Amino acid sequence: MALFDLQMVGFVNFSKNEVLSNADLIREGLLQLMIEDNKFQEVIGFKTSDTDNVKKRFKTYMDMLEKVIGDKSYQQRTFPYSIKEELFNSNPYCSISKQKILAIEDSEVDHIIPYSKGGKTEKANAQLVLRYFNRAKNNKVE
Structure with missing residues (x-):
């Protein structure tokens, strides 16, 4: 409520x-x-x-x-769910650990080049990763 x-x-x-x-x-x-x-x-x-x-x-x-x-200059930091679904459906493996992602809810879309380092929130800069590995990565480029 x-x-x-x-x-x-x-x-x-x-x-x-x-x-x-x-x-x-x-x-x-x-x-x-x-x-x-x-x-x-x-x-x-x-x-x-x-x-x-x-x-x-x-x-x-x-x-x-x-x-x-x-704010008309606002730039989205998070990827839309549609990109997450597309990445999951095309390749349900974590880009960092290479482990299979069993449920889409266990994954996050990560910026390959971190947002904090100028990476854009666009599909070309997106990779699907398990939530744990995304949080551990933080803002490092791997």
Whole structure:
């Protein structure tokens, strides 16, 4: 319920066209918050009706939406799910460890040249890896 409320309230600040044209980026932004932001995980998982948690949850989500929709120079850092599916369906093996990836949920799309080092979020710079190896790699070029 906490996530549903965020999305419905968050979208009232933007036009339908702005939301729809950025739907993939919004989805990826929310997933990134849910996976990588420990404070966000806490405010959507515990004491969800606590006033302070509600405020923190909405502030974090609204900031992400403003960054994605409001900032026209925003460049996507995460790969769309469609690229992940395409890579998985064409070759379900980890590019780092060479182990077979049994479920798409166990994988991540990694920048071959790290984003932090100027690597672009485009298919030519994408490789499918097991989540563990991607996290261990961090921002190294291998």
